[in-house]
Amino acid sequence: DAGVIQSPRHEVTEMGQEVTLRCKPISGHNSLFWYRQTMMRGLELLIYFNNNVPIDDSGMPEDRFSAKMPNASFSTLKIQPSEPRDSAVYFCASNSYPDTQYFGPGTRLTVL
Amino acid sequence: AQSVTQLGSHVSVSEGALVLLRCNYSSSVPPYLFWYVQYPNQGLQLLLKYTTGATLVKGINGFEAEFKKSETSFHLTKPSAHMSDAAEYFCAVSVVPGGTSYGKLTFGQGTILTVHP
Numbered sequence: 372d373a374g375v376i377q378s379p380r381h382e383v384t385e386m387g388q389e390v391t392l393r394c395k396p397i398s399g400h401n402s403l404f405w406y407r408q409t410m411m412r413g414l415e416l417l418i419y420f421n422n423n424v425p426i427d428d429s430g431m432p433e434d435r436f437s438a439k440m441p442n443a444s445f446s447t448l449k450i451q452p453s454e455p456r457d458s459a460v461y462f463c464a465s466n467s468y469p470d471t472q473y474f475g476p477g478t479r480l481t482v483l
Numbered sequence: 484a485q486s487v488t489q490l491g492s493h494v495s496v497s498e499g500a501l502v503l504l505r506c507n508y509s510s511s512v513p514p515y516l517f518w519y520v521q522y523p524n525q526g527l528q529l530l531l532k533y534t535t536g537a538t539l540v541k542g543i544n545g546f547e548a549e550f551k552k553s554e555t556s557f558h559l560t561k562p563s564a565h566m567s568d569a570a571e572y573f574c575a576v577s578v579v580p581g582g583t584s585y586g587k588l589t590f591g592q593g594t595i596l597t598v599h600p
Contacts, residue, residue, distance in 0.1 A: 375526075402585045414527075414573065414590045421585045462526055466586045471517070474526035 375475035377463050383481045389451040392478045395444055396465030404472060405438055405448050406462040414462075420446065453482045485510045485576045489591035497599050502546075502561040504594050506574030509555065516557040517575040517588065518548055527573060533557065544568065569598045 376395040384390055396403050404419040418428040420440045428438070435454070440446040450457055460479050464472040490505035508514055515534050519527040531542025538550040544567075548559045557574060572595075575588040 404587070413592045416587065416589075419585065419587060426585060427587070464527075470586070471529050471532060472586060472588060474519075474528070476526045 375463055375465055375473055377461075377475035377478050379478060380476065381479045381481075383483065384453055385483050386454055387452045388482075389449065390453045390457075390480060390482075392448040392461050392463075392480070394446045394448070394463030394475060396446070396463070397467075397473055398444070400465035400467045400473075401443070402466050403440060403446050404464040404466075405446070406464065407459045408462060408477070409459045417448070450480075453480075455482045458482050485514065485578065485589045487574050487576050487589055487591035489572075489574050489594050491594055492592065493595045493597065495597040495599065496564045498566055499563050502559070502564045502568065502596065504559040504572050504574075504596065506548075506557045506559065506591060507555055508557060508574070508576045510576055510578065512578050514576045514578065516548075516550060517577070518542065518546070518557075518559050519573045519575060519590075521571045521573065521593075523570075530559070530572070564596075564598045566598050566600070569596055571595045 378393045402421045405417040408414045417430045418438045423440045438448045458481050460477045462474050462477045464474045466472045486509045488507045517532045518530040520530050521527045530546050531540050533540050533550045541547045546561045548557050550557050571593045573593050574591040577588050
């Protein structure tokens, strides 16, 4: 299997622009997790889905952030409008509950 | 609620020396425990995990960890460090299956391991 796939790997944008991060989980996995990693705050869970349904979005920092999972093989994390403090590495992970979570390579977002 | 504390944000060892990375957890229910490793500019990779059964678990690259319930600890060790072990290591906890956690992980703040020649 190709593992968890994330795109783009790097994104540089200007403040105020919309940013969309994409994730393809491992085939057959039924749970998907979005994380954000920064030096200051470490690794934070933003939201997770089970069978395409959002279970807990309490980690989403504010209304500018939204996530969707329209089908079992695709999820997006959108930031609109983006701000410099959103600069971070965003990871997607998936698992076949209750098995181990497998992480993607991450998207490094820079908001100027 | 669960929490994880990793003692020491940076650990430095010489090549060939013992590696010991400390992790303590707090959980109101029996936990599942994990160690992940993150190499520069990469995602997190599972090193090892404890779910049930034997409390000493062995992982990849010669690492092992022991679950000690009485001490609420899950320290990571390796007898002899290698230069390639230099990375950031994360301890994580989840609850046993049930409810709506779906394998949700709570991570520690990470420990950066430096290995000197």
